[in-house]
């Protein structure tokens with residue numbers, strides 16, 4: 601299982617409590633609620649979790665915690681604010697993530713999709729993680745990303761806490777479960793799935809290109825509710841198999857927009873080419 605560092609954004613121990621929410625709470629209160637739930641869920645799924653923040657440390661120092669702990673992913677949990685009028689969920693990755701931390705980049709896209717789907721917010725930046733250079737375009741702008749030389753930090757801005765409509769959707773349990781689902785989809789399955797014994801040899805091999813006939817995809821191989829709307833038919837890479845589950849195949853689309861667990865009858869052999 602993977603090493604996940606969770607940074608609770610801003611600093612309850614110091615003077616920086618983040619943005620002021622529409623209802624008068626401070627952003628750091630919301631960050632703490634999501635971070636604590638997320639840590640518990642990821643631990644229960646078998647990951648090694650390191651919780652940081654709220655101890656007076658600076659943002660670059662927090663970023664360095666990721667590399668110092670040899671983490672697979674550093675999640676910095678925040679809630680956004682912009683004069684009360686902006687809305688939506690966003691994720692920010694390193695400008696170097698696609699090159700140096702492709703799994704973190706994949707996970708960022710899934711977090712954005714799963715969180716916005718779970719609480720009904722808008723996925724900002726066209727549903728893709730954003731990036732931001734520093735002024736000289738030599739490094740990342742945000743310290744918690746710049747400080748992590750593994751370049752696998754994701755800042756998660758769950759929603760705009762100064763926007764009353766967004767804030768009414770705030771649900772720390774759902775947000776944490778959605779983030780955990782995305783992390784487990786990319787960095788490893790929950791521990792209750794790991795012990796599952798294959799019941800029959802799978803007709804497909806992990807890594808092969810298959811045809812997806814379109815339809816629902818799911819956060820996990822045994823999820824009850826589909827996520828993210830109907831996916832388009834097309835070609836996809838088969839990345840994981842858990843035989844015997846309701847949705848036994850994990851697909852990442854190449855021409856389809858599928859990215860999650862799907863039912864067996866939606867998958868067929870790809871054309872050899």
Ligand SMILES: [Zn+2]
Pocket residue numbers: 609610618619627678679680
């Ligand atoms: Zn913040």
